[in-house]
Amino acid sequence: MLGAPARPQRRRAWRPSPAPPPGRSAGVRGDHPLRPRPTAARASVAAIPGAPDERPPGVTTPRDRGIVAAMQPSRRSAAVPPSVTFAIDNRVTELRSQGADVVGLGAGQPDFLTPPEAIEAARAFIAEGRVLYTPAAGLPALREAAAAHLSRICEVPYEASQLVVTNGAKEGLSLAFTAVCDPGDEVVLPQPSWVSYVPMAEVVGLKVVHAPTDADNGFKLTAEGLEAACSERTRAVLLNSPSNPTGSVHTPAELAELAEVIVARDLTLISDEIYWCYVFEGRHVSPASLPGMAERTVVINGLSKSHAMTGWRIGFLAAPAPVAAAIASIKSHTSSNIAAPSQHAALAALAAGSAHTEHMAAAFRRRRDLAVAALDAMPGVELVPPQGAFYVFPRVDALYGGSIGGSIELCQQLLDQELLAAVPGAAFGEDRCIRLSIAAADEQISEGLARMARCLGQLTEQVG
Numbered sequence: 014m015l016g017a018p019a020r021p022q023r024r025r026a027w028r029p030s031p032a033p034p035p036g037r038s039a040g041v042r043g044d045h046p047l048r049p050r051p052t053a054a055r056a057s058v059a060a061i062p063g064a065p066d067e068r069p070p071g072v073t074t075p076r077d078r079g080i081v082a083a084m085q086p087s088r089r090s091a092a093v094p095p096s097v098t099f100a101i102d103n104r105v106t107e108l109r110s111q112g113a114d115v116v117g118l119g120a121g122q123p124d125f126l127t128p129p130e131a132i133e134a135a136r137a138f139i140a141e142g143r144v145l146y147t148p149a150a151g152l153p154a155l156r157e158a159a160a161a162h163l164s165r166i167c168e169v170p171y172e173a174s175q176l177v178v179t180n181g182a183k184e185g186l187s188l189a190f191t192a193v194c195d196p197g198d199e200v201v202l203p204q205p206s207w208v209s210y211v212p213m214a215e216v217v218g219l220k221v222v223h224a225p226t227d228a229d230n231g232f233k234l235t236a237e238g239l240e241a242a243c244s245e246r247t248r249a250v251l252l253n254s255p256s257n258p259t260g261s262v263h264t265p266a267e268l269a270e271l272a273e274v275i276v277a278r279d280l281t282l283i284s285d286e287i288y289w290c291y292v293f294e295g296r297h298v299s300p301a302s303l304p305g306m307a308e309r310t311v312v313i314n315g316l317s318k319s320h321a322m323t324g325w326r327i328g329f330l331a332a333p334a335p336v337a338a339a340i341a342s343i344k345s346h347t348s349s350n351i352a353a354p355s356q357h358a359a360l361a362a363l364a365a366g367s368a369h370t371e372h373m374a375a376a377f378r379r380r381r382d383l384a385v386a387a388l389d390a391m392p393g394v395e396l397v398p399p400q401g402a403f404y405v406f407p408r409v410d411a412l413y414g415g416s417i418g419g420s421i422e423l424c425q426q427l428l429d430q431e432l433l434a435a436v437p438g439a440a441f442g443e444d445r446c447i448r449l450s451i452a453a454a455d456e457q458i459s460e461g462l463a464r465m466a467r468c469l470g471q472l473t474e475q476v477g
Contacts, residue, residue, distance in 0.1 A: 089216060090216075092215070093212045093215075093216055094212065096208055096209060097208050097436060097437070097440035098119060098120070098121060098208055098436055098440070101119040101120075101424075101434055101435075101436055102117070102119055102120045102434075104428070104434070105117040105119065105120070105434045108432070113432055114432055115428075115432045115433075115434060116432065116433050116434065116453075116457055116460050116461035116464060117434045117453065117457075118433065118434060118435055118449040118450050118451070118453060118457075118458070118461045119434040119435055119436050119448075119449075119450060120450055120452065121257060121403075121404070121450055121452065122317070122318075122321075122323040122452055123318060123321040123323070123373055123403070123452050124321075124452050124453050124454060125321040125369075125372075125373050125376075126321060127320065127321055127322050127325070127358075127362075128320055128321075128322075128361075128362050128365055128369045130361040130362060130364070130365040131320070131322065131325070131358035131359070131361045131362040131365075132358065133361070134357045134358050134360065134361030135354040135355070135357055135358040135361075137357075138353065138354055138357040139354050144353050144354060145353065146349060146350060146353075147350040147353050147356060148341075148350065149341050149342075149344045149345035149349055149350050150176070150177045150178060150337070150341035150344070150350075151176070151177065151178025151350065151351070151356060152178070152353075152356045152357075152360070153173065154360060155178055155356050155359055155360050156173040156174075156176045156177075156178065157173045158359075158360055158363045158364070159173075159176045159178065159329045159331075159359075159363070160172055160173045160175065160176045160331070162329070162363055163176070163312060163314060163329060163331050166286075166289055166290075166297065166299070166314075167286070167299035167301050167302055167312055167331070168299065168302040169299065169301045169302055169307050169312075169331075171331050172334070174334045174337065174338075175331050175332060175333065175334050175337045176329060176330070176331055176337065177329075177330045177332075177337050177340050177341050177344065178327070178328070178329060178330075178350070178351055178356060178359075179315070179328035179329070179330050179344070179351065180326045180328065180348055180351050181315060181317055181323075181326040181327065181328045182285065182287045182313050182314065182315045182317065182328040183209065183213075183328070184326075184328060184344075184348065185313045185315070185328045185329070185330040186209075186210070186213055186283065186285065186313055187213050187217075188330065188340045188343055188344060189283045189311045189313065189330065189332075189340070190213055190214050190217050190219060190249075190283070191217050191340075191343060192336055192339045192340045192343060193248070193249055193281045193283070193311065193336060194214075194217070194219050194248045194249055194281075195218075195248070196217070196218030196219070197218060197219075197220065197246070198219055198220070198246060198247075198248035198249070199219070199220045199221075199222050199244060199246045199247045199248060200214050200219050200220070200221055200222065200247075200248065200249045200250070200251060200283075201222050201224055201239060201242045201243060201247060201249070201250045201251070202214075202221050202222070202223055202224065202250075202251050203223075203224050203225075203226050203232075203233075203234040203238075203251075203252070203253075203256075204223040204224065204225050204226065204441075204442040204443070205226070205232065205258060205259060205406075205438065205441035205442045205443035205446070206251075206253065206256075206258075206441060206442060207253060207257045207258065207285075207441065208440045208441060210251060210253075214251075219248075220246070222242045222243075222244075222247070223242070223442065224238045224239055224241070224242040225238070226238065226259075226261075228395065228397045228408065231259075231261050231397055231400075232256065232259035232261040232397060232406070233261050233263055233267060234252065234263075234271065235267070235270070235271075236270035236271055236273065236274050239271055239274050239275075240274050243274070243278055243280075247278065247280060248280065248281060249280060249281040249282070249283055250271075250275060250280055250281070250282050250283070251282075251283045251284075251285065252271070252282060252283070252284050252285070252300060253284075253285040253286075253288075254268075254284075254286070254297075254300075254401075255288040255289070255291060255292060255297070255399075255400065255401025255402040256288075256401070256402060257288065257402055257404060258404050258406050258436070258438070258441045258446075258448040259397070259399065259404070259406045260381075260397075260398075260399020260400055260401055260402045260404055260405065260406065261397075261399070261400060261401075262292055262294065262295065262297070262400040262401040263298070263300075264295065264298075265298045265303075268298060268300050268303060269303055271300070272300060272303045272304075272305065272306050275306070275309065276305045276306070276309070279309075280309070281309055281310075281311065282300055282301075282306065282309060282310045282311070283310075283311045283313065284299065284300050284301060284310055284311065284312050284313065285313045286299060286312055286313060286314050287313065287314055287315055287317065287318050287319075288318055288401055288402040288403070289314065289319070290318070290319045290370050290373075290374055291318070291373075291374055291377050291401050291402055291403055292400065292401040293377075293378050293381055293399070293400055293401055294400045294401075295400070297401070299312060301331075307333075308333055310332075311330065311331070311332040311336065312329075312330070312331040312332070313328065313329075313330055314328070314329045314330075314331070315327050315328035315329050316328075316329075316359055316362055316363075318403075319370045319373075320362045320369060320370060321369075321373065322358070322359075322362065325352075325355040325358055325359070326351055326352070326355060327351065327355055327356075327358070327359045328351075377403045377451060377452070379455070380403070380451040380453075380455060380458055381398070381399060381403075381405070381451055383451075383455060383458055383459065384405045384449065384451050384458060384462065385398050385399075385405065387459070387462040387463075387466070388405060388407050388462070390466070391407075391465070391466050391469055391470075392469070392470070392473050393409065393411040393412045393469060393472075393473050394407045394408070394409055394411075394412075394469065395407065395408040395411075396408070403450060403451050403452045404448050404449065404450055404451065405448070405449050405451060406438070406443075406446050406447075406448050406449075407446060407447065407449070408445050408446050409423060409445070409446065409447055409469070410444070410445035410446075412469055412472045412473060414472075414475070415475060417472060419437070419439060419444045420437035420438040420439045420444050420445070420446065420447050421437040421439055421444075423437070423447060423472075424436065424437045424447055426468060426472075427464070427465060427468055430468055431464035431465065431467065431468050432464070433461050433464045433465055433468070435447045435448065435449050435465075436448040436449075436450075449461070449462075449465075
């Protein structure tokens with residue numbers, strides 16, 4: 014097993030970012046007290062119609078000269094790229110509205126209906142007419158139900174005080190970054206990884222350090238890879254198992270090796286387990302269940318994938334109580350609560366049991382086998398069969414050449430020539446691959462893979 018270099022232990026896991034002293038703002042350069050600036054006050058006077066002009070004689074402003082500068086986004090916001098997966102899904106919707114017969118294997122959402130119990134609960138609640146605020150952390154009854162749900166699947170005895178109901182797993186991840194890291198801290202992220210992790214971390218001032226993985230190790234972060242990516246500034250590690258986009262699933266032994274490094278280095282683990290219910294080989298194991306890990310792990314989960322409720326925006330975040338309280342406080346100032354009807358729908362979905370989820374899991378297992386068989390038959394394609402989630406991530410760079418310089422050009426050709434939507438691997442940090450979602454009907458998957466085979470067959474002839 015690997016260990017960290019000997020150094021004093023820093024018991025810093027689970028300390029929220031420090032609050033500034035009273036009357037001061039952590040966001041002001043030099044941590045100076047907030048105070049109005051005379052120049053800003055003087056400029057604002059001239060902008061008020063009818064206000065006296067206190068400017069010195071001869072001083073003009075752009076407004077006086079008929080020039081009004083356009084508002085510009087901040088450097089931080091301008092650096093955030095749009096989500097590639099959402100962009101592709103929007104393009105599919107646009108083409109279909111124009112009558113195109115597009116096969117969409119880009120979207121990462123189940124193609125099943127929301128459980129009827131959830132719909133009826135939301136309808137009944139709305140009919141009462143009192144759709145009001147709820148506590149920022151979620152309805153007490155939902156937090157209790159979510160705690161019981163995560164206690165069962167994570168094998169960690171969570172209490173309601175450790176749960177925050179979030180606007181999908183995305184908000185949970187963003188809040189976790191904010192609550193357990195400070196600007197300038199480093200976060201280790203396996204690569205390839207989901208497209209939104211890096212923007213989420215960078216927008217709150219964190220530095221992402223990639224720990225490369227590849228097909229040889231099943232696209233899994235290893236203890237050696239984690240150790241190599243860590244430095245004195247490393248504060249957290251993000252792990253997604255089962256993984257989007259690769260479908261990799263860490264075994265208990267592999268997680269134990271990672272946990273040894275995390276504990277030795279006194280790090281926080283943010284564990285994205287949104288695909289927990291779709292494991293095709295073995296079973297899902299939450300890193301929080303390992304010795305010494307519950308007190309340093311933030312678990313991200315929800316009902317989007319497990320209950321086909323992506324649009325309801327129901328996420329669950331589980332953490333040690335002090336961190337959960339800090340996250341609820343942040344949430345109270347930003348998004349408040351998730352929509353009250355969605356919370357009542359979530360309560361009903363959890364109360365209905367696991368039959369809906371198990372039905373979807375069986376379908377995704379069948380579709381995984383269908384996709385693996387079709388891809389294995391395609392020349393120039395290599396595939397590590399996914400162990401979980403609902404994606405396949407084939408390697409296709411043997412077909413690059415000419416006008417196909419990488420995964421972006423290949424996916425563009427698939428869409429232009431075959432009306433097949435896939436996601437370029439470059440969006441996940443692995444340009445040799447593309448991602449195909451199997452969250453579609455069997456017939457759509459078969460048709461999409463047939464179109465892909467036809468296009469790749471032509472490319473094989475050109476490359477050959």
